[in-house]
Amino acid sequence: MPSDTRLFDDAQAARRATGTFAARLAQVPEISRFVEAFCAAHDAGREDTLRMTLVVEELVANTIAHGHRGECDAPIVVSLHATAEGIELHYEDTAPGFDLAAALDEACAPLDDRQLAVRPVGGLGLRLIAQYAEGVRHVYEHGRNRVSLRLRRPA
Numbered sequence: 001m002p003s004d005t006r007l008f009d010d011a012q013a014a015r016r017a018t019g020t021f022a023a024r025l026a027q028v029p030e031i032s033r034f035v036e037a038f039c040a041a042h043d044a045g046r047e048d049t050l051r052m053t054l055v056v057e058e059l060v061a062n063t064i065a066h067g068h069r070g071e072c073d074a075p076i077v078v079s080l081h082a083t084a085e086g087i088e089l090h091y092e093d094t095a096p097g098f099d100l101a102a103a104l105d106e107a108c109a110p111l112d113d114r115q116l117a118v119r120p121v122g123g124l125g126l127r128l129i130a131q132y133a134e135g136v137r138h139v140y141e142h143g144r145n146r147v148s149l150r151l152r153r154p155a
Contacts, residue, residue: 015082023064024071042082051132052087052151058125059091067095091147097140100147104130
């Protein structure tokens with residue numbers, strides 16, 4: 001599936017962009033460029049751009065690895081919206097239902113030293129998303145995971 005990206009023309013829609021990409025690892029660089037270009041066009045700072053790119057890359061990697069259990073041509077839709085409060089992300093995939101908002105709550109539970117000692121390498125993507133995102137909402141409807149979040153501003 002070729003990627004499809006659209007930037008809108010009118011003043012209201014100019015603060016929004018949507019891209020549709022195949023659930024393939026080879027698409028990650030293109031998805032990252034899409035996010036970076038949007039952030040640059042809306043004067044997001046370098047740190048905000050890097051955080052949003054990381055969040056989107058983690059969501060894509062999780063969709064491919066855990067949702068679809070491998071690469072496929074199923075669509076991933078990434079929509080960005082620049083607001084006065086920052087950048088909002090709306091992410092959609094067709095993988096089986098996975099409540100990201102609930103998983104983030106679990107992922108953020110404190111780990112004690114014993115848990116850290118036996119923790120496998122990796123698996124920190126949800127913790128990173130939780131650190132960088134706020135207002136996370138998830139709904140699974142019509143065979144689609146729909147996640148919305150806002151980029152957390154550094155304290």
